[in-house]
Amino acid sequence: MQTVYYATSHYIRHEGNLVDLNEFRRKLSLSREMSLQAEQEELPENKPQISLLPYTRKDHAKCFNRTAWVLDACASLGVIIMTLSFALTLFT
DSSP states (O other): OOOOOOGGSOOOOTTTOOOOOOHHHHHHHHHHHHHHHHHHHHTTTOOOOOOOOOOOOEEHHHHHHHHHHHHHHHHHHHHHHHHHHHHHHHOO
C-alpha cells in the first residue's frame, strides 16, 4: 500500500454553496408577509377574517400539565380507597 499526498489545489472548494442564514431568514419573512397580504386581499368583505394560530408547545405543556394533575389526583384517590378498604377488612 502506498500513501499518496495531494496539494490543497486538488480539493474541491465549496465557495458558491455557502448560505447566509440572515439573508435567508430575511427573504423568508418577506415572502411570508407577501403571502399573508395576498391572502388578506383575496378574502371577500362579507367573510370574517380568521387567523389560524399555530399549535405551540406552550399549549401542549398546559394540556400535559392538566392531564398529569388529573392522573395524580386519581392515583392519590386510589391509594386512599385501598387504604380504607384494607382497614375495613382488617377491623371487621
